[in-house]
Amino acid sequence: MNLNFKGKTVLITGGSKGIGLSIAESFLSEGAKVIITSRDTGNLDDAVASLTKKGFAKDHIKTAALDLSQSSACNSLYDQFQNVDVLINNAGAIPGGNIFEIDEDKWRNSWELKVFGYINLTRLYLKKMQEKKSGVICNIIGMAGVSPRYEYICGAAANSALIAFTQGIGGTSVRSGVRVFGINPSPTKSDRMETMMKKTAIDKLGDASRWMELTTALPFGRMADPSEIANLAVFACSDLCGYLSGTVINVDGGQLFATPQK
Numbered sequence: 487m488n489l490n491f492k493g494k495t496v497l498i499t500g501g502s503k504g505i506g507l508s509i510a511e512s513f514l515s516e517g518a519k520v521i522i523t524s525r526d527t528g529n530l531d532d533a534v535a536s537l538t539k540k541g542f543a544k545d546h547i548k549t550a551a552l553d554l555s556q557s558s559a560c561n562s563l564y565d566q567f568q569n570v571d572v573l574i575n576n577a578g579a580i581p582g583g584n585i586f587e588i589d590e591d592k593w594r595n596s597w598e599l600k601v602f603g604y605i606n607l608t609r610l611y612l613k614k615m616q617e618k619k620s621g622v623i624c625n626i627i628g629m630a631g632v633s634p635r636y637e638y639i640c641g642a643a644a645n646s647a648l649i650a651f652t653q654g655i656g657g658t659s660v661r662s663g664v665r666v667f668g669i670n671p672s673p674t675k676s677d678r679m680e681t682m683m684k685k686t687a688i689d690k691l692g693d694a695s696r697w698m699e700l701t702t703a704l705p706f707g708r709m710a711d712p713s714e715i716a717n718l719a720v721f722a723c724s725d726l727c728g729y730l731s732g733t734v735i736n737v738d739g740g741q742l743f744a745t746p747q748k
């Protein structure tokens with residue numbers, strides 16, 4: 487299957503680790519050039535080293551170290567790299583916790599990145615893509631937006647806002663040739679998820695090191711692998727999915743509709 491990404495440029499925020507790094511690898515495998523961002527040059531250097539070790543050409547990978555919770559950083563990212571064919575909004579770091587554990591400062595700070603970062607970059611790149619009459623924006627959101635939980639309330643509310651944002655923008659962006667859609671991962675192996683699982687293991691089992699026990703009740707008895715999100719993202723961004731916009735795909739192994747286990 488030719489996904490037609492040769493010569494295309496893909497910008498992936500939060501591309502130094504986890505789901506974002508896996509998405510970068512999948513696009514590189516399809517012949518695209520990638521730009522990956524994170525706050526930390528060390529993390530970006532490690533990501534480039536791991537990708538080149540897998541055989542990908544170094545000149546197909548550019549990096550930008552920026553804190554995208556700052557709107558000025560979103561502007562400078564855009565100034566640096568205006569011509570991208572695909573934008574993957576992925577950088578997010580909302581902590582787990584209930585309403586009493588997430589105070590107002592924590593809540594606002596985490597939304598600066600995951601909510602306003604996505605909105606700011608979409609505003610910038612959508613305009614440019616509309617001028618070119620082509621482009622794709624894929625928002626990596628999260629299942630908590632459709633199945634909100636007390637223990638991840640800040641992330642649930644952010645994701646729910648981003649789902650509405652994606653649907654509202656993607657319903658009309660197609661009139662100027664641009665597709666905007668999202669993907670909702672459920673728990674997926676990454677540094678961030680391990681940290682969150684350890685917190686839950688302390689709350690539920692009294693021992694952070696027992697966090698893996700929490701994954702056995704998940705569909706297939708495991709978390710999703712980042713590559714399972716990445717491969718979907720690349721396929722959905724490709725011309726083969728040219729009619730996909732204004733929707734958010736749930737990737738939860740069917741958990742949303744699973745009959746409760748006794």
Ligand SMILES: NC(=O)c1ccc[n+]([C@@H]2O[C@H](COP(=O)([O-])OP(=O)(O)OC[C@H]3O[C@@H](n4cnc5c(N)ncnc54)[C@H](OP(=O)(O)O)[C@@H]3O)[C@@H](O)[C@H]2O)c1
Pocket residue numbers: 499500501502503504505506523524525526529530552553554555576577578579580599600626627628629670671672673674675676677678679
């Ligand atoms: N993993 C899951 O189970 C899961 C489930 C549902 C949704 N998601 C969503 O998927 C996305 C990726 O999650 P992940 O689990 O792969 O996370 P991760 O492994 O922690 O990676 C997060 C990435 O974002 C970057 N980042 C963090 N804060 C940043 C900031 N202020 N400015 C710019 N970059 C920043 C990180 O690099 P630096 O630390 O170097 O900045 C890293 O590259 C997030 O939006 C998350 O909410 C994940």
